[in-house]
Amino acid sequence: MLYREAGQFKTNYAADMAIMPILQDRVGLGVILFIAAVLIPWLGSSFLIQAVMIPFLIFSLATIGLNLLTGYTGLLSLGTGAFMGVGAYACYKLTTYFPGVNILIWVLASGFFSAIVGVFFGLPSLRIKGFYLAVATLAAQFFLSWCFIRLPWFYNYNGSGAIEVPTRYAFGVAVTGATATDTTRYFVVLGFVVAMTWLASNLVHGRIGRMWMAVRDMDLAAELIGIRLLRTKLLAFAISSFYCGVAGALLVFLWYGGAEPAVFDVNLSFFILFMVIIGGLGSITGSYFGAALIFIMPILLRYIPPKLGIPVYPATVDHIQYMIIGALIIFFLIVEPNGLARLWQIAKQKLRVWPFPY
Amino acid sequence: MHLLYLIFIDPFVQMASAPDLLVQTLWDGLVAGVLYSLIALGFVLIFKASGVFNFAQGIMVVFAALTLVGLHEHGIPAYLALAMTIAVMFGLAVVVERVMLRPLVNQPDIILFMATFGLTYFLIGLGELVFGGEPKVMIARQLGLPRGAIDIKFAGGFVSLQKIDIAAAIISSLMVAALALFFQKTRIGRALRAVADSHKAALSVGISLEQIWVIVWFAAGLVALTTGIMWGARSEVSFALEIIALKALPVLILGGFTSIPGAIVGGVIIGVGEKIGEFYWGPLLGSGIESWLAYVIALLFLLVRPQGLFGEKLIERI
Numbered sequence: 284m285l286y287r288e289a290g291q292f293k294t295n296y297a298a299d300m301a302i303m304p305i306l307q308d309r310v311g312l313g314v315i316l317f318i319a320a321v322l323i324p325w326l327g328s329s330f331l332i333q334a335v336m337i338p339f340l341i342f343s344l345a346t347i348g349l350n351l352l353t354g355y356t357g358l359l360s361l362g363t364g365a366f367m368g369v370g371a372y373a374c375y376k377l378t379t380y381f382p383g384v385n386i387l388i389w390v391l392a393s394g395f396f397s398a399i400v401g402v403f404f405g406l407p408s409l410r411i412k413g414f415y416l417a418v419a420t421l422a423a424q425f426f427l428s429w430c431f432i433r434l435p436w437f438y439n440y441n442g443s444g445a446i447e448v449p450t451r452y453a454f455g456v457a458v459t460g461a462t463a464t465d466t467t468r469y470f471v472v473l474g475f476v477v478a479m480t481w482l483a484s485n486l487v488h489g490r491i492g493r494m495w496m497a498v499r500d501m502d503l504a505a506e507l508i509g510i511r512l513l514r515t516k517l518l519a520f521a522i523s524s525f526y527c528g529v530a531g532a533l534l535v536f537l538w539y540g541g542a543e544p545a546v547f548d549v550n551l552s553f554f555i556l557f558m559v560i561i562g563g564l565g566s567i568t569g570s571y572f573g574a575a576l577i578f579i580m581p582i583l584l585r586y587i588p589p590k591l592g593i594p595v596y597p598a599t600v601d602h603i604q605y606m607i608i609g610a611l612i613i614f615f616l617i618v619e620p621n622g623l624a625r626l627w628q629i630a631k632q633k634l635r636v637w638p639f640p641y
Numbered sequence: 642m643h644l645l646y647l648i649f650i651d652p653f654v655q656m657a658s659a660p661d662l663l664v665q666t667l668w669d670g671l672v673a674g675v676l677y678s679l680i681a682l683g684f685v686l687i688f689k690a691s692g693v694f695n696f697a698q699g700i701m702v703v704f705a706a707l708t709l710v711g712l713h714e715h716g717i718p719a720y721l722a723l724a725m726t727i728a729v730m731f732g733l734a735v736v737v738e739r740v741m742l743r744p745l746v747n748q749p750d751i752i753l754f755m756a757t758f759g760l761t762y763f764l765i766g767l768g769e770l771v772f773g774g775e776p777k778v779m780i781a782r783q784l785g786l787p788r789g790a791i792d793i794k795f796a797g798g799f800v801s802l803q804k805i806d807i808a809a810a811i812i813s814s815l816m817v818a819a820l821a822l823f824f825q826k827t828r829i830g831r832a833l834r835a836v837a838d839s840h841k842a843a844l845s846v847g848i849s850l851e852q853i854w855v856i857v858w859f860a861a862g863l864v865a866l867t868t869g870i871m872w873g874a875r876s877e878v879s880f881a882l883e884i885i886a887l888k889a890l891p892v893l894i895l896g897g898f899t900s901i902p903g904a905i906v907g908g909v910i911i912g913v914g915e916k917i918g919e920f921y922w923g924p925l926l927g928s929g930i931e932s933w934l935a936y937v938i939a940l941l942f943l944l945v946r947p948q949g950l951f952g953e954k955l956i957e958r959i
Contacts, residue, residue, distance in 0.1 A: 359751065407940060407943065407944065410943070410944060411943055413750070413751075414694050414750075414754070414898075415894060415943060417890075418890045418891060418893075418894055418936065418939060418940075418943075419936075419940050419943065421887065421890060421936055422933060422936030422937055422939070422940050425932050425933035425936055426933040426936070426937070428932070428933075429929060429930065429932050429933050432929070433926075433929055549884075549887065553758065556758075557758070560755050560758075598769075599770065601769075602766045602767075602769040602770040603766060603770065604766070605762050605763070605765045605766030605769070606762070606763050606766030606767055606770065607766075608759075608762050608766075609758075609759045609760060609761065609762030609763030609764070609765070609766060610759065610763055611759070612755065612756070612758060612759030612762065613740070613741055613756050613759035613760065613763070616745065616748070616752055616755055616756045616759065617741075617744040617745060617756075620748055620749075620752045
């Protein structure tokens with residue numbers, strides 16, 4: 284009843300081509316943004332903001348990044364963790380050399396470093412694809428992890444081998460380090476994620492996105508209609524790595540506050556890949572769903588049983604969490620190989636025709 | 642100039658001046674290579690028969706070894722535990738086929754690949770939940786595997802060969818030979834090859850795909866168990882083996898996804914290349930290059946010969 288576009292007439296082409304042609308969708312987006320930007324910082328507890336929302340948004344950003352590459356362009360990558368690491372270390376080095384500069388600029392700039400590295404490791408994608416490409420990106424993953432551990436230049440030659448985030452300012456407000464408040468960090472992360480989601484949405488609905496999808500669906504045909512494969516694939520690698528790089532910088536600077544190289548190991552790559560798969564390949568909305576499910580579910584597993592009076596050991600939770608993630612992945616692949624985004628589509632369709640079945 | 646000398650000449654001078662060290666390094670590489678081949682072999686078996694890229698092979702190794710050690714810790718005699726582990730691997734094959742493969746028939750490769758990711762996580766969780774997460778010691782002695790080392794005099798030095806490594810090499814060769822015989826000479830083996838050739842054609846002549854998949858996953862489980870015992874006897878049984886499993890990927894690229902001899906040769910090349918590279922060129926870069934050298938070797942190889950050493954030429958790859 285509520286979700287029905289009857290009576291919403293389009294009077295010009297722009298309205299017809301809008302990404303959200305239905306009024307209810309636009310209202311829904313407005314409500315979500317209102318909740319995220321006003322209600323959560325106003326009413327949410329410190330735990331909700333610091334331990335749930337900030338990492339959730341950052342992982343969503345990384346998931347969008349990988350989705351651009353794997354979901355939209357069809358290039359399987361297992362190097363996400365390393366590309367995020369490049370972003371984090373680039374940001375760290377930049378802010379070490381230029382401490383006075385607005386940290387937000389360096390977070391964005393670190394994305395460019397990640398993009399360059401991504402393009403370099405994306406070069407084999409012209410010649411190989413599928414599992415073979417996955418192994419090539421795995422080479423990137425292990426090589427870069429090794430660099431973060433073995434080259435002391437990356438962590439400024441300090442003894443621990445880990446990077447420690449210094450206090451840095453943007454427009455006179457502490458954004459990173461111990462003095463930054465949760466709310467400030469949250470707004471910074473939210474700003475980045477919203478802006479970059481908007482950008483990604485425009486990218487995939489435009490010429491570039493269509494080129495990517497053409498390459499994904501059949502690269503030979505795409506080449507025949509005049510899409511230059513090398514450029515398109517490398518562009519996908521560059522933009523995807525840019526997103527991952529920014530996400531990595533945000534991860535370390537605004538959430539962890541410090542990081543060892545082990546943070547960016549191959550497990551992080553898998554983690555992000557799961558979010559993409561569960562959320563739905565080739566869907567920006569799905570990236571959020573995937574990140575929410577994979578990231579927030581373990582938190583719920585950890586905090587809900589004690590509330591209900593069921594005693595569990597933290598280690599047991601870890602193991603069960605692994606089992607549940609694994610089972611969920613298989614379950615979703617069987618039930619809906621196109622992920623949560625597809626379920627959301629089906630739900631919307633059901634709502635439109637409700638109370639009739641068709 | 643000095644750098645060029647260090648890269649291109651100095652390692653070979655070192656090799657020539659200390660041949661015993663070279664042989665020792667080669668042997669270590671060979672042994673590591675055999676274990677990589679064994680993991681790769683499990684991949685190849687499943688890939689050939691069902692077209693599934695089984696990411697979970699590595700974790701099946703750990704799971705099998707953990708089950709074996711865990712059962713023995715509960716007081717079950719070693720050989721009985723071995724038999725029970727084999728039964729567990731068979732059960733796993735049946736469950737995987739029923740719960741995972743059957744509903745996913747006809748899905749794109751990437752979906753099946755992802756499903757094995759799910760299986761990996763599930764097995765990690767299950768293994769840790771049942772047997773605990775801490776590393777365990779393989780029951781090599783109880784299984785009658787030899788221990789200790791043989792020192793051989795060679796070129797003015799010693800080469801030390803671990804007996805367990807020799808046993809591993811012999812057992813793996815026996816297993817590969819048995820598998821080859823099984824594939825070539827038996828009825829089921831013929832059916833397996835038919836399925837590998839074409840699912841549809843195999844179905845149309847009355848071969849049951851479900852049955853074949855169970856058999857193949859069981860065979861891969863047996864390979865995993867052997868690998869687990871051998872690897873566990875050399876170091877320890879823990880989930881760190883997972884990283885080793887990822888090493889099987891470059892081996893597969895080198896050998897080709899569908900070739901059993903390819904898996905063996907690829908494994909040995911990667912193992913030897915890695916150890917030689919680490920020993921002679923590693924110090925130049927700061928050690929630990931072992932972690933990525935295999936991938937870089939595979940990557941370079943991929944650019945030259947995308948179908949692998951023995952693989953079938955597929956359009957999909959390039």
